[in-house]
Amino acid sequence: MARPGGVAVLLLLMVPGLSAVGFPGLSHLVPAASDEVQSEAVQQLCRRLLGPRANDFVLTVRQQRPAGAGAPAPAFELSSLPDGRVQVLGTTGVAAAGGLYWYLRTFCGCHISWSGRQLQLPTPLPRLRRVLQITAPDRFHYYQNVCSYSYSFVWWDWDRWEREIDWMALSGINLALAFTGQEAIWQRVYLSLGLTQAEINDYFVGPAFLAWARMGNMHSWAGPLSDSWHKNQLNLQHRILQRMRSLGMLPVLPAFAGFVPASFTRLFPKENFTRLGSWGHLNCTYSCSYLLDPESAVFQQVGKMFLLELIKEFDTDHIYSADAFNEMTPRSSDPRYLSSISNAIFKSMTQVDPLAIWLMQGWLFLNKPWFWRPTQVKALLHGVPLGRMIILDLFAESRPAYSLTESFYGQPFIWCMLHNFGGNTGMYGTVESINRGPFKARAFPNSTMVGTGITPEGIEQNDVVYELMNEISWCQKPLNLTEWAVSYAQRRYGKRNDAAATAWLLLFRSVYNNTSYMQNHNRSPLVHRPSLKLGTALWYNKTDVYEAWNRMQKAVSELNSSDTFRYDLVDLTRQSVQLLASEFYEDIKTAFLQHSIVGLWTSGDTLVHNLLRDLDSLLSSDGHFLLGHWLGTARSLATTEKEANLYEFNARSQVTLWGPDGNLLDYANKQWGGLVKDYYAARWELFVSTLIRCLEMKIPFRQAHFNQEVFEVEQNFIVNRVKYPDKPIGNTVEIAKKIFLQYYPQAMKRNN
Numbered sequence: 079m080a081r082p083g084g085v086a087v088l089l090l091l092m093v094p095g096l097s098a099v100g101f102p103g104l105s106h107l108v109p110a111a112s113d114e115v116q117s118e119a120v121q122q123l124c125r126r127l128l129g130p131r132a133n134d135f136v137l138t139v140r141q142q143r144p145a146g147a148g149a150p151a152p153a154f155e156l157s158s159l160p161d162g163r164v165q166v167l168g169t170t171g172v173a174a175a176g177g178l179y180w181y182l183r184t185f186c187g188c189h190i191s192w193s194g195r196q197l198q199l200p201t202p203l204p205r206l207r208r209v210l211q212i213t214a215p216d217r218f219h220y221y222q223n224v225c226s227y228s229y230s231f232v233w234w235d236w237d238r239w240e241r242e243i244d245w246m247a248l249s250g251i252n253l254a255l256a257f258t259g260q261e262a263i264w265q266r267v268y269l270s271l272g273l274t275q276a277e278i279n280d281y282f283v284g285p286a287f288l289a290w291a292r293m294g295n296m297h298s299w300a301g302p303l304s305d306s307w308h309k310n311q312l313n314l315q316h317r318i319l320q321r322m323r324s325l326g327m328l329p330v331l332p333a334f335a336g337f338v339p340a341s342f343t344r345l346f347p348k349e350n351f352t353r354l355g356s357w358g359h360l361n362c363t364y365s366c367s368y369l370l371d372p373e374s375a376v377f378q379q380v381g382k383m384f385l386l387e388l389i390k391e392f393d394t395d396h397i398y399s400a401d402a403f404n405e406m407t408p409r410s411s412d413p414r415y416l417s418s419i420s421n422a423i424f425k426s427m428t429q430v431d432p433l434a435i436w437l438m439q440g441w442l443f444l445n446k447p448w449f450w451r452p453t454q455v456k457a458l459l460h461g462v463p464l465g466r467m468i469i470l471d472l473f474a475e476s477r478p479a480y481s482l483t484e485s486f487y488g489q490p491f492i493w494c495m496l497h498n499f500g501g502n503t504g505m506y507g508t509v510e511s512i513n514r515g516p517f518k519a520r521a522f523p524n525s526t527m528v529g530t531g532i533t534p535e536g537i538e539q540n541d542v543v544y545e546l547m548n549e550i551s552w553c554q555k556p557l558n559l560t561e562w563a564v565s566y567a568q569r570r571y572g573k574r575n576d577a578a579a580t581a582w583l584l585l586f587r588s589v590y591n592n593t594s595y596m597q598n599h600n601r602s603p604l605v606h607r608p609s610l611k612l613g614t615a616l617w618y619n620k621t622d623v624y625e626a627w628n629r630m631q632k633a634v635s636e637l638n639s640s641d642t643f644r645y646d647l648v649d650l651t652r653q654s655v656q657l658l659a660s661e662f663y664e665d666i667k668t669a670f671l672q673h674s675i676v677g678l679w680t681s682g683d684t685l686v687h688n689l690l691r692d693l694d695s696l697l698s699s700d701g702h703f704l705l706g707h708w709l710g711t712a713r714s715l716a717t718t719e720k721e722a723n724l725y726e727f728n729a730r731s732q733v734t735l736w737g738p739d740g741n742l743l744d745y746a747n748k749q750w751g752g753l754v755k756d757y758y759a760a761r762w763e764l765f766v767s768t769l770i771r772c773l774e775m776k777i778p779f780r781q782a783h784f785n786q787e788v789f790e791v792e793q794n795f796i797v798n799r800v801k802y803p804d805k806p807i808g809n810t811v812e813i814a815k816k817i818f819l820q821y822y823p824q825a826m827k828r829n830n
């Protein structure tokens with residue numbers, strides 16, 4: 079491949095990220111794959127992305143690490159070759175992919191996201207007049223939340239994983255969990271320790287709940303796992319790891335955190351087990367797990383067996399995740415005890431892999447602040463040599479923990495944007511904090527920040543905030559959000575359109591601009607079990623959203639051929655309908671309190687039979703909003719009818735009742751075609767008819783009684799296996815227009 083002489087020299091001048099230098103213990107966290115392997119992997123990615131136009135790019139990986147300098151932060155260099163091709167030189171495969179996307183975004187106006195790609199490339203490619211060099215401010219850009227395995231990845235096949243890993247690389251993500259298939263390894267360990275298959279089957283949860291079993295929150299619910307499941311997941315994990323490694327990404331493997339099946343008490347009768355309390359409103363049939371004390375010999379033995387078996391199967395990049403106290407309280411707050419257990423957990427890793435680095439979520443410090451006082455936090459963190467663990471400051475855009483802990487008392491940390499809970503659909507963002515938070519954290523006195531990250535519980539929603547966060551991970555100073563929002567609209571739709579740009583500015587100053595603490599949990603009455611006491615408070619001015627809706631409608635005629643535009647048209651119409659649903663809910667409440675049967679009948683009918691029905695057909699017209707897709711992918715992983723039914727049960731339960739009795743009811747709510755009609759609307763219909771009956775019979779509304787009745791509706795939705803299309807139906811543009819014409823005038827009238 080032709081390369082002008084100057085470029086390689088310039089690469090040597092790239093400054094290594096300062097933060098990396100401070101922690102020699104992390105210096106071995108570098109890709110094991112050779113430059114050639116990484117170059118080849120990123121070239122293949124480019125071909126998958128651009129097809130024949132990939133020939134216009136020359137992608138090369140050159141690690142170029144000065145001796146003794148530790149591992150530098152990722153960097154790339156862009157230049158135009160005399161023949162018009164664009165050369166991308168990266169220090170890793172991920173850095174080269176990040177450079178490729180930087181070029182596509184900045185110079186070609188392209189856009190790549192979960193909901194679609196806008197990749198119209200100019201011919202010839204825009205020329206760079208000089209060599210452009212970008213070095214990331216930090217060493218790491220991290221991705222994933224332990225929960226995303228259940229809320230989003232659970233039913234994925236290799237094609238979907240491949241697309242995700244491509245997106246990760248293009249987004250500059252170089253550190254990510256690789257948790258798939260760990261139950262297969264556990265099964266081997268359990269069997270060799272002497273558990274029976276029946277005991278193991280009884281312990282494992284179903285696929286849609288694995289995240290919480292791994293964290294010791296629950297067991298036995300919606301299982302068991304079949305041999306075909308294990309085989310499929312092992313196979314997937316091999317392909318995931320191979321691809322991540324070939325791109326120079328560091329996969330984080332799971333390590334033992336102490337949670338064991340109840341039958342361990344049979345195997346080790348003399349051992350002290352801690353029995354945890356119940357979690358997530360589950361009773362002890364499914365919760366109250368057993369925990370081994372990290373200091374015990376059995377803990378060390380089990381931890382060693384697991385890691386040995388895991389590494390034998392998958393090899394390792396020396397970084398491991400373990401969360402022993404995620405949402406539980408240690409049995410003593412004595413600092414010596416806390417230091418000794420973190421030390422023991424670390425030892426259980428280093429006894430197998432002397433180079434082990436422990437990656438830990440910092441969630442616990444926020445979750446139980448009354449327990450984790452400065453002395454306790456410091457004790458736990460200092461049980462591990464400085465620089466041998468990395469803390470994920472998991473929810474730093476809203477509740478940063480580094481500033482409460484003197485930068486985790488010297489342990490390196492990653493500033494993470496959590497953003498999403500339960501994979502809820504619903505527009506939300508904290509753009510100001512995303513734009514400034516990482517810079518503030520780096521400038522904190524004696525900051526130990528080594529990266530930025532994204533840690534959503536569920537993905538495939540709010541593309542815009544992830545795009546923003548990923549771009550910021552390459553920036554040396556905050557962006558101008560006004561300019562950024564305007565260019566985002568243009569890149570996303572492939573065309574400049576003033577109405578669409580204005581819509582995005584309105585969204586940026588409203589739904590995407592919560593500047594104070596609030597979890598992005600969709601609290602809209604639409605997706606919650608009806609009651610007279612639901613909140614409708616918002617963090618934004620809804621007129622802005624309605625006005626953005628209006629602007630998007632104005633942009634339709636020019637942009638309707640863009641997939642990402644139609645996706646946003648659905649999403650913004652959905653958001654507006656969600657707001658309107660709250661208005662009708664208030665009307666229903668008022669009518670009931672005023673004993674107006676006519677009023678109840680009118681607003682109830684509009685909500686259930688018009689608004690929600692229209693919303694359902696709108697959502698059903700876009701492949702990204704389909705219950706049928708979620709259920710279909712679940713069933714497609716099964717090898718028998720029985721298994722398919724179990725997976726479907728898992729899939730339906732997770733997005734509705736969650737546990738057997740509505741334990742985390744509607745936590746993972748989704749606005750999807752099929753779900754709106756047969757679950758949310760069905761509940762509202764029962765609610766309205768119940769209120770009417772109460773007025774007619776002059777009896778009070780009893781929530782407890784209604785809950786019993788509505789529980790049957792909810793359960794029926796799970797067990798009646800009604801089939802939903804897994805392909806979109808209907809014309810989005812027409813349905814969106816009909817909804818707009820019908821409801822926008824009302825929305826504006828109500829707001830004045």
Ligand SMILES: *[C@@H]1O[C@H](CO)[C@@H](O)[C@H](O)[C@H]1NC(C)=O
Pocket residue numbers: 348349350374
């Ligand atoms: C079990 O715990 C008790 C109380 O913490 C302790 O005294 C005892 O030595 C422990 N036994 C074992 C085998 O670790």
Ligand SMILES: *[C@@H]1O[C@H](CO)[C@@H](O)[C@H](O)[C@H]1NC(C)=O
Pocket residue numbers: 484523524
């Ligand atoms: C930062 O570190 C220096 C040197 O270790 C120390 O003297 C200083 O007190 C620290 N500053 C803060 C704000 O912790």
Ligand SMILES: *[C@@H]1O[C@H](CO)[C@@H](O)[C@H](O)[C@H]1NC(C)=O
Pocket residue numbers: 558559560561
């Ligand atoms: C951001 O860009 C807009 C439009 O170019 C400009 O009017 C505004 O002053 C800029 N804001 C800042 C803080 O630079």
Ligand SMILES: *[C@@H]1O[C@H](CO)[C@@H](O)[C@H](O)[C@H]1NC(C)=O
Pocket residue numbers: 509510559560586587588591593
């Ligand atoms: C977000 O809100 C703050 C406070 O009202 C405001 O200063 C800022 O300009 C807003 N940001 C955007 C992107 O609209």
Ligand SMILES: *[C@@H]1O[C@H](CO)[C@@H](O)[C@H](O)[C@H]1NC(C)=O
Pocket residue numbers: 591592593594595596615616617618
């Ligand atoms: C963010 O949301 C919280 C909770 O709804 C609210 O109290 C706060 O005012 C919101 N912030 C802004 C800038 O709207």
Ligand SMILES: *[C@@H]1O[C@H](CO)[C@@H](O)[C@H](O)[C@H]1NC(C)=O
Pocket residue numbers: 619620621622
């Ligand atoms: C919301 O925005 C509209 C239009 O800009 C404005 O008239 C109204 O006063 C705002 N409402 C609130 C509560 O700020």
Ligand SMILES: *[C@@H]1O[C@H](CO)[C@@H](O)[C@H](O)[C@H]1NC(C)=O
Pocket residue numbers: 634635636638639809811812
């Ligand atoms: C897009 O808009 C054009 C012009 O308004 C119209 O002819 C066409 O049918 C629309 N396409 C879709 C998919 O609605």
